[in-house]
Every structure is written in structure tokens, then in C-alpha cells.
Amino acid sequence: MTSRNALVASYNTHGGVGLDFRFAPQRIARVIGELQADIIALQELRSGAAGFDMLDQLRSVTGYHAVAGPTLKSAKGSFGNGLLTRYEIISAQLVDLNVVKREPRGAIDAVLDVNGTPLRVIATHLGLNPHERREQITRLLKVLRQRPTAHTVLLGDLNEWFVRRRALHWLHDHFGESPAHATFPSFLPMLALDRIWFAPASALRGVRVHRSRLACIASDHLPLVAELCCDEP
Numbered sequence: 001m002t003s004r005n006a007l008v009a010s011y012n013t014h015g016g017v018g019l020d021f022r023f024a025p026q027r028i029a030r031v032i033g034e035l036q037a038d039i040i041a042l043q044e045l046r047s048g049a050a051g052f053d054m055l056d057q058l059r060s061v062t063g064y065h066a067v068a069g070p071t072l073k074s075a076k077g078s079f080g081n082g083l084l085t086r087y088e089i090i091s092a093q094l095v096d097l098n099v100v101k102r103e104p105r106g107a108i109d110a111v112l113d114v115n116g117t118p119l120r121v122i123a124t125h126l127g128l129n130p131h132e133r134r135e136q137i138t139r140l141l142k143v144l145r146q147r148p149t150a151h152t153v154l155l156g157d158l159n160e161w162f163v164r165r166r167a168l169h170w171l172h173d174h175f176g177e178s179p180a181h182a183t184f185p186s187f188l189p190m191l192a193l194d195r196i197w198f199a200p201a202s203a204l205r206g207v208r209v210h211r212s213r214l215a216c217i218a219s220d221h222l223p224l225v226a227e228l229c230c231d232e233p
Contacts, residue, residue, distance in 0.1 A: 004117050004230040006087075009037040009210070010155040010194045012125070012184075012221035015046045015079070016054055019187060019217050025054050027218040029061040032084070034212055035223055039112065040064075040084040041123030043157045048077040055082040067092045069108040069123070080106065081156070083123050087112040095122075095143055097136040102127050105136060107156070109143060117230045120149040124156040130167075133160060137167045141174055151230050154197045157221065161191040168195075176201025181209045183222045194224040203229035 011032070016025035032040060047053040047070075059066040062084060069081035083092075092110040099105070107124035122140065126133045144152065154175065160168055163180045172178065175197035182189035189209065198204035210223040 004115050006039055006114050006119065006228045006230060007035075007037045007225065008039040008041075008121075008153055008155060008196065008228055009035050009223050009225045010041045010043075010123070010157065010196060011035075011223040012043040012157045012194065012219060013045060013054070014219040014221065015044050019220060024218070025057060027214060028054075029058055031210070031212070031215045031218050031223065032058065032062060034214065035210055035225060037225060038086045038114075039121060039153075041108075041121070041155045042082040042084065043125040044079065045082045046077060046079055052077075058082075058084060065089050067108050067110055069094055069106055071104040071106045071125075081108055081123055081125055083108050083110055083121065085112055085121075087114055087119075090118065095124075095140070097124065097126070097139055099127060099132045099135050102129060102132050107140060111149075114230050117151065118149065119228070119230055120152040122152070122154045124154070124158075126156070126158045126160070128159055130165070133158065134167045137170055141170060144174065151203075151228075152199045153228060155195065155224075157193055158195050159193055160195075161193060163192060171197055175199050178204065179207045181207060181224060183209055183224050185220050186216050186222045189222060194221060196224060196226045198226070198228050205229060
């Protein structure tokens with residue numbers, strides 16, 4: 001890759017619980033090591049009241065910078081999104097995507113310094129209900145349009161298995177077409193739940209699913225990986 005290209009990935013960690021029902025976050029760390037990505041959006045991260053913090057553990061193992069985006073908090077701990085990156089974090093804020101009577105959801109809206117080029121990263125995990133996802137995508141598009149940037153990547157678990165769903169077309173209209181690759185379930189991928197969009201769309205390259213032996217058991221999702229060319233205007 002050239003100096004201003006970035007390898008990005010989205011990975012739903014299933015709370016560190018693999019298909020063998022074992023809680024083994026160290027396997028998630030090993031899969032992340034396999035990816036060799038510069039930026040990784042993570043979903044379903046857990047922390048516990050006893051001091052365990054899955055994102056902090058992954059940050060420690062990888063040496064990356066981290067942004068936490070918990071969506072559920074209680075006395076027992078938290079659950080939600082996270083972002084790991086090799087690059088300097090210029091700014092980061094959380095976007096509220098909660099819908100009444102549905103599980104709390106959100107997004108991380110961060111700006112990174114990719115070797116001198118600002119890159120906006122929006123990492124999210126949308127809801128299970130189609131109406132809920134339409135509302136959440138509407139909010140994300142509003143956030144994007146309020147502060148347009150030259151280079152923006154949106155990635156995460158969109159929980160949308162119908163690739164012709166109207167709400168996905170709204171994202172295509174904003175970013176341009178993005179490939180749909182099946183990432184779920186990890187043992188026999190059939191659904192393209194995890195997605196990556198980039199503006200400009202022509203600079204989104206090499207979108208692929210990472211399907212190693214370890215990745216097939218570490219979580220119920222496989223990681224989705226793409227290369228971004230941040231030199232293009």
C-alpha cells in the first residue's frame with residue numbers, strides 16, 4: 001500500500017464468545033492480528049464490573065489507539081462499539097442512534113490523521129428491526145451532511161440481510177455502490193450483515209472477507225476488510 005492508503009476492517013466480536021460457546025477474547029485479538037488492518041471497527045464488545053474491559057485488552061495487545069462507544073451501561077459493565085487504529089485520533093464523538101423500545105444503538109464518529117490526510121470514520125452497529133434501521137440510517141446521513149468531509153468511511157454491522165432494502169440504497173446514493181460480501185454466520189457465511197462504504201467510492205478497493213480457521217470459530221461473524229486510497233480527491 002502507498003503511504004496514504006489505509007486497510008480498514010469491521011468485526012463483530014460476539015462479546016468474545018466463539019462458536020464453541022467459550023468466552024475467549026484472546027482469540028479475537030489473534031484474529032485482529034491476522035487482519036493487519038490500520039483501522040478496525042468492532043461491535044459487541046463487553047466490559048465487566050470486576051475490571052475486565054475487552055476493548056482495553058485488545059488495545060493493550062495490539063498497541064493501537066482506541067475509542068470506546070458503549071451503548072448499554074449497567075452496574076455489571078457495558079456493551080457496544082469500539083474503534084482501534086494505528087493512526088493519531090484528531091477527534092472523536094458518539095452518535096446516539098437509540099430508537100424507542102428497541103435495544104440502545106450508537107455510532108463512533110472519529111477523525112484520524114492518515115499520514116497527513118484527515119479521514120473521517122463512522123463505526124456503527126444498527127438494530128434488528130427494518131423500521132429501526134431506516135431511522136438510524138436517516139440520522140447517520142444527517143450527521144454526514146452536517147459536516148461533509150473529503151474522505152469518509154462508514155463501516156460496521158448493519159444487520160441488513162436484504163441487499164435491495166431501500167435504506168441501503170440511501171447509503172449507496174450518498175457514498176456510491178459498495179460490494180456486499182457474506183460474513184454471517186462465520187461457519188457458513190450467507191448474509192452480508194457487515195458493510196464498508198467510502199467516499200470517494202472509486203477509492204474503495206479490494207473488499208474481502210477474512211476467513212481463516214481461527215476467524216471461523218472466534219465469533220459468529222467473519223471480519224470484512226477493505227483498502228482505502230486516501231490520495232484520491
